[in-house]
Amino acid sequence: MNRQAILDSLKTEEPFDLLIIGGGATGCGIAVDAASRGLRVALAEKNDFAEGTSSKSTKLVHGGVRYLEMAVKKLDRAQYHLVREALFERGVFLKNAPHLAHRVPLVTPLYHWWEVPYVFAGLVLYDVLAGRLGLGKSRLVGGKEAKKRFPMLRGENLKAGVIYYDGQFHDARMAVTLVLTARKYGAAIANHVEVVSLDQRDGKLCGARVRDSIGGEEFAIRARCIVNAAGPFADRIRQMDDPAAQPVLEAASGIHIILSGRFVPPDTGLLIPKTEDGRVLFVLPWQGHALIGTTDTPVGIVEHPRAQENEIEYVLRHINRYFDLSVGRGDVLAAWSGLRPLVKFDASANTAQQVREHLLMHSPSGLITMAGGKWTSYRKMAEEAVDQAIASAGLRASGPCRTLDLKLIGAEHFSPDIFRVLTRDYGIDEEVARHLQNAFGDQAPSVARLAESGFSARLHPDHPYIEAEVIYAARHEFAQRASDALTRRTSLAIVDNAAARAALPRVVELMAGELGWDGERRQQETALAVERLRDSA
Numbered sequence: 001m002n003r004q005a006i007l008d009s010l011k012t013e014e015p016f017d018l019l020i021i022g023g024g025a026t027g028c029g030i031a032v033d034a035a036s037r038g039l040r041v042a043l044a045e046k047n048d049f050a051e052g053t054s055s056k057s058t059k060l061v062h063g064g065v066r067y068l069e070m071a072v073k074k075l076d077r078a079q080y081h082l083v084r085e086a087l088f089e090r091g092v093f094l095k096n097a098p099h100l101a102h103r104v105p106l107v108t109p110l111y112h113w114w115e116v117p118y119v120f121a122g123l124v125l126y127d128v129l130a131g132r133l134g135l136g137k138s139r140l141v142g143g144k145e146a147k148k149r150f151p152m153l154r155g156e157n158l159k160a161g162v163i164y165y166d167g168q169f170h171d172a173r174m175a176v177t178l179v180l181t182a183r184k185y186g187a188a189i190a191n192h193v194e195v196v197s198l199d200q201r202d203g204k205l206c207g208a209r210v211r212d213s214i215g216g217e218e219f220a221i222r223a224r225c226i227v228n229a230a231g232p233f234a235d236r237i238r239q240m241d242d243p244a245a246q247p248v249l250e251a252a253s254g255i256h257i258i259l260s261g262r263f264v265p266p267d268t269g270l271l272i273p274k275t276e277d278g279r280v281l282f283v284l285p286w287q288g289h290a291l292i293g294t295t296d297t298p299v300g301i302v303e304h305p306r307a308q309e310n311e312i313e314y315v316l317r318h319i320n321r322y323f324d325l326s327v328g329r330g331d332v333l334a335a336w337s338g339l340r341p342l343v344k345f346d347a348s349a350n351t352a353q354q355v356r357e358h359l360l361m362h363s364p365s366g367l368i369t370m371a372g373g374k375w376t377s378y379r380k381m382a383e384e385a386v387d388q389a390i391a392s393a394g395l396r397a398s399g400p401c402r403t404l405d406l407k408l409i410g411a412e413h414f415s416p417d418i419f420r421v422l423t424r425d426y427g428i429d430e431e432v433a434r435h436l437q438n439a440f441g442d443q444a445p446s447v448a449r450l451a452e453s454g455f456s457a458r459l460h461p462d463h464p465y466i467e468a469e470v471i472y473a474a475r476h477e478f479a480q481r482a483s484d485a486l487t488r489r490t491s492l493a494i495v496d497n498a499a500a501r502a503a504l505p506r507v508v509e510l511m512a513g514e515l516g517w518d519g520e521r522r523q524q525e526t527a528l529a530v531e532r533l534r535d536s537a
């Protein structure tokens with residue numbers, strides 16, 4: 001994609017209706033909502049889309065069984081409402097992005113008879129709250145059946161299991177899909193563009209100064225209204241608006257580890273209901289691997305957090321307690337950390353107990369801040385933020401929110417049989433074809449055509465990602481750096497750090513061909529990608 005054209009689209013004299021700061025779940029969702037209501041939208045993301053928390057999630061589209069437990073235990077209506085709303089959004093999410101999200105059965109193992117009624121009743125309540133958007137009825141099964149569904153599970157003393165359903169998705173590809181959808185409705189969007197200050201006229205915000213972190217150019221973006229969707233960094237943006245603003249966010253690090261696919265059945269997950277610190281832990285099939293997490297460690301707000309060895313040990317310790325297979329540090333293919341932006345609703349509660357509700361704020365100068373929440377609820381959060389922007393800045397939209405039924409790019413003509421077309425018409429092998437179908441939906445044939453033109457080789461022999469995806473990412477999906485392609489357009493670095501290192505030289509070569517990098521730029525990009533690969537080592 002032509003970088004200069006992307007940057008020029010942000011420099012219009014005519015102010016945008018909305019400038020969104022941050023291209024994670026929140027910002028990208030707001031861009032789709034606002035642009036599809038006919039507003040003129042700009043979005044600036046300082047790194048890559050979803051490079052922050054939004055590519056480091058557990059990748060569940062869920063109501064949150066843990067929040068439900070808290071709702072029941074504490075008779076807390078807010079938690080209860082949160083679960084019900086998230087379950088509704090779960091249904092909408094799966095409907096509007098069927099290529100990127102699907103339902104997944106999860107086994108909850110029970111080793112004590114007294115747990116059985118408690119857990120089963122809780123999960124039945126979860127189904128009831130989901131109502132007509134439920135994904136399937138929870139079932140109580142015996143220990144033998146639980147072990148059959150999840151054979152790695154420790155069999156000794158296993159009394160029973162509850163099988164329930166949630167959604168699972170691809171977070172980083174969801175973000176880029178939202179970007180492409182917003183662009184279809186006319187939004188001007190750029191990654192690797194940082195907001196460095198906000199501009200005011202007569203006490204009201206009227207735009208921002210931004211810096212292109214690739215070319216170094218600084219320029220202004222003019223806007224009638226500014227939405228702060230900077231995730232854990234939202235307080236920094238609030239303080240650009242008002243240096244005296246009190247912080248409202250704190251952060252907790254959540255890590256995940258990736259193991260090979262032999263540690264999880266291909267289509268069933270596991271919920272470990274109680275860790276030593278009273279949390280839940282998931283073992284999920286994801287991209288042909290086992291995705292395991294997460295933790296909840298209070299930390300400072302830093303750029304590019306990394307999984308710490310003691311956090312990795314914590315996860316491995318629990319897996320070894322619940323598995324018949326033994327798992328060691330050498331089995332870990334990748335490990336990464338994401339920062340939860342937690343809203344300080346109650347300073348006395350510890351981070352595991354705080355409600356993952358979002359926060360919408362509006363400053364006297366007109367800055368709208370949307371923070372907290374979860375991926376599952378991104379659509380609803382976006383609707384609230386855009387309603388607020390329209391009301392407070394007097395923007396003229398073409399109509400009310402449209403996103404309840406708005407199919408995202410790749411979804412409109414999606415069918416679960418697209419992979420057959422790819423194998424039959426383009427000679428793509430079935431594993432790669434299924435992967436392309438799930439990553440690109442109805443756009444997969446475009447990637448297959450590129451593959452046919454000489455880019456069908458795999459980036460690494462153990463993984464289904466192919467060279468055509470890198471070309472497609474650079475041409476159509478805003479990939480500007482090698483790590484954008486390795487980590488978020490494909491997921492190679494997320495699932496297998498060593499494989500991503502091995503593929504890096506070829507990825508740089510492919511991107512250099514597309515984006516016109518000279519020798520010096522190739523070296524810089526390689527060094528940067530090596531540095532970023534340390535984040536998931």
Ligand SMILES: Cc1cc2nc3c(=O)[nH]c(=O)nc-3n(C[C@H](O)[C@H](O)[C@H](O)COP(=O)(O)OP(=O)(O)OC[C@H]3O[C@@H](n4cnc5c(N)ncnc54)[C@H](O)[C@@H]3O)c2cc1C
Pocket residue numbers: 021022023024025026027044045046047048049050051052053054055056057058059060061062193194195196229230231232233253254255294338339340341371372373374375376377
């Ligand atoms: C470990 C973990 C597991 C999770 N699992 C789930 C799950 O399974 N399901 C679920 O629904 N939710 C889950 N969540 C929650 C979900 O991931 C987050 O709520 C969501 O990703 C937050 O998105 P965001 O856009 O607000 O923040 P971010 O993704 O952090 O995005 C903010 C963006 O703003 C950019 N930015 C900051 N400052 C500037 C600036 N000055 N200029 C331009 N850009 C800027 C950042 O670079 C960043 O990309 C999980 C969270 C964590 C941490």
